[in-house]
Every structure is written in structure tokens, then in C-alpha cells.
Amino acid sequence: MxxxxxxxxxxxxxxxxxxxxxxxxxxxxxxxxxxxxxxxxxxxxxxxxxxxxxxxxxxxxxxxxxxxxxxxxxxxxxxxxxxxxxxxxxxxMFKSVRDEHFDLEAFWWRNVNVAMLARQLGREGKVREVERLFVAGILHDIGRLVAFQQLPTLAAEIEQAQSDASDWVRQKAVLSFSYADLGAELLAQWNMPEALVEIVASQNQPLRAMEQTRDAAILHMATRAVGWVETPDQLDEEQAGACVDEDVWEEARLEPWQLIEAIGVVHDCGPEVRSIF
Structure with missing residues (x-):
């Protein structure tokens, strides 16, 4: 398929x-x-x-x-x-997804953290329409959810073998497409705005985006840095700078200290916002 x-x-x-x-x-x-x-x-x-x-x-x-x-x-x-x-x-919409290899609550918590971090990075960088970054963050990994719903055996195989949730190379090796590809296709079939579809599709390789390169770069950064939301005190500028490639920093027009600031904000307000979703 x-x-x-x-x-x-x-x-x-x-x-x-x-x-x-x-x-x-x-x-x-x-x-x-x-x-x-x-x-x-x-x-x-x-x-x-x-x-x-x-x-x-x-x-x-x-x-x-x-x-x-x-x-x-x-x-x-x-x-x-x-x-x-x-x-x-x-x-x-996907509350019925149940699999021993898939923690639905942890999945949504991570997505909400990515959404909040992307939005806050957008605010740090004075991006217009930062709300689009929030919804892109909420939906960025919906392809993973679809895979577990429709192809649970293959999705479990990926989960056990991949290095982290952003290991799109492993996803393509097993499925011939990444979760980002699948999520973007689903959003397109739902007639979501083209900008949102492109941001989700380009999150792993943001510089390949045709028009939404900066937003894709910010989402890419949020997905790579989200693990520090729970432990912001363990993050320094050198670690922050190394979380994405230099060309992504340039496209996002952000600095490592701004990522650290954004992570601190999300850490402080995260539990209450996560409880809403």
C-alpha cells in the first residue's frame, strides 16, 4: 500500500x-x-x-x-x-489506537510539547501567524498514529528498531515513506491549507520546502529539541546549537539562547496546557 x-x-x-x-x-x-x-x-x-x-x-x-x-x-x-x-x-479522532508498543498518552504529550515549543520559537523569532506553527506541531507526527492504526505490525517493527521518534530513515526503509510523508498526505486529503501540509511534509529536511522553509526549519528544531522540555536545566548553549545543523539555524533565523529561552517557557506552562489536550 x-x-x-x-x-x-x-x-x-x-x-x-x-x-x-x-x-x-x-x-x-x-x-x-x-x-x-x-x-x-x-x-x-x-x-x-x-x-x-x-x-x-x-x-x-x-x-x-x-x-x-x-x-x-x-x-x-x-x-x-x-x-x-x-x-x-x-x-x-484516534482514541481507539491500542498497541503494546504504542503509548497514546505519551504520544500526545510529546506532540503538545512540540507544538508549544514551535509556537514559542516562532514568537522568539517574531514569525507572523505563529498559530500555524502550533497546529503543525500538534499534527506533525499524525502519520505515526495512522501507521499504528492501519499497519500495526510494521509500525511496531519501526518502533523497536529506530533510534528516536524522528528516525525518518528507518521509517522509509520499512514503509518506503516516512511518517511525515504519510501525515502530510492525510492533511492534504482532508483539504488542509497547503502551507500546513508543506510544513509537516518538510519537517525532516526543512531546506527542501518550496515556500514554508522557515516554518519547516522551526518545526524541525522543535522536534529535535523537545526532549529537553522536561529537563531544561541540563541544556547549555553548546548542546542547543548542536541539536540541528547550522543551515537550519540560519533558515530559522534563531540563536541557541532563544531555543533555551523557549524551552524554559514551555517547561513552565507545559503541564497545564498538556492537560487541556
Whole structure:
């Protein structure tokens, strides 16, 4: 089964929920209002609760408590709302994955840490639309989840043999494609924005991205440095600088001290944000 067929087998079984489809349609409608968005989100109690918990978390650091969905959307913007609804939807779509070689909770915790780190690196580098980096981080390893759902024996073989979660060479040796390839194909078949698809597809070799090279470089950095989120005090500038190649640092337009700063921020707010997802 090739990557397109495998992704198609997932889209046949799983479609994005109505709540995401509706907010995305509103985002593309120039006549929509914030109240229209609030009305759609309010109809989904789980997403409403997650949205309010997230905007009131240290992740956003807002000065006062936000108690209404409309106010939350007004503060974070409709594009970030779409991203949060997408992230919320996807985290609940693969709950049935069960395998002795696959820890679903650890998988999502790592993804949320990567998402927070990518977003914070984007903020350190003054990247526009850092919310896209957050959702790319949430979804960056969804191909791995699909593999365990659809090809559990081969996925377990990769898990036992690979050096770490980013060992895309081992993935291609077994499957003929990487988890990044599979995840990007799934996102494309779900009609996700082309920029998001390219970021996920290029995360292992970011300099091969056609247009989203900087975002792909930042995501690449986040996936390689995420292990230090739990132990930021053990990271120095020399180690930080060595976590990715020099050309990736140049493309990301970041310095090692900024990675250390970002890891510290994620370490401090991580547990509360992870609990939301």
C-alpha cells in the first residue's frame, strides 16, 4: 500500500467533525461575524471548554480571566480558533489506537510539547501567524498514529528498531515513506491549507520546502529539541546549537539562547496546557 492509498483508507473511516468544517467555512466567508464563530463553537461543549481553558492558561498569559467564548475568539482571532478546533478535533479522532508498543498518552504529550515549543520559537523569532506553527506541531507526527492504526505490525517493527521518534530513515526503509510523508498526505486529503501540509511534509529536511522553509526549519528544531522540555536545566548553549545543523539555524533565523529561552517557557506552562489536550 502506498502513501496515498494508506491516507485514503483513513479518510474513508474518519472525517473531520462538523465543528471544524463550520468554523473553516466561516473563516472563508468575508461576511461572517465573531458571533457566528461563537455560535458554532458554543454548540460543541467539549471544544468550548477546551478553548476557555487554553486562553486562560499561562500559554496565553492574558491579564484577566476570560469567561465567554465570544470574548475568547475576539482575543485570539478566528484563524487561531480554526487551528485550535482542528487540534482539538484530531486529538479525539484516534482514541481507539491500542498497541503494546504504542503509548497514546505519551504520544500526545510529546506532540503538545512540540507544538508549544514551535509556537514559542516562532514568537522568539517574531514569525507572523505563529498559530500555524502550533497546529503543525500538534499534527506533525499524525502519520505515526495512522501507521499504528492501519499497519500495526510494521509500525511496531519501526518502533523497536529506530533510534528516536524522528528516525525518518528507518521509517522509509520499512514503509518506503516516512511518517511525515504519510501525515502530510492525510492533511492534504482532508483539504488542509497547503502551507500546513508543506510544513509537516518538510519537517525532516526543512531546506527542501518550496515556500514554508522557515516554518519547516522551526518545526524541525522543535522536534529535535523537545526532549529537553522536561529537563531544561541540563541544556547549555553548546548542546542547543548542536541539536540541528547550522543551515537550519540560519533558515530559522534563531540563536541557541532563544531555543533555551523557549524551552524554559514551555517547561513552565507545559503541564497545564498538556492537560487541556
Amino acid at each position: 502506498n502513501v496515498k492509498e494508506l491516507a485514503a483508507s483513513v479518510t474513508d473511516l474518519t472525517t473531520l467533525p462538523d465543528s471544524y468544517q463550520q468554523v473553516r467555512a466561516l473563516a472563508e466567508d468575508p461576511n461572517s461575524s465573531l458571533k457566528d464563530f461563537a455560535d458554532v463553537v458554543s454548540m460543541d461543549a467539549a471544544i468550548s471548554a477546551r478553548l476557555l481553558r487554553l486562553v486562560n492558561s499561562p500559554f496565553y498569559g492574558l491579564p484577566s480571566k476570560i469567561e465567554s467564548v465570544l470574548r475568547a475568539i475576539n482575543l485570539i482571532g478566528t484563524e487561531e480558533l480554526c487551528n485550535l478546533v482542528l487540534a482539538s478535533a484530531v486529538t479525539g
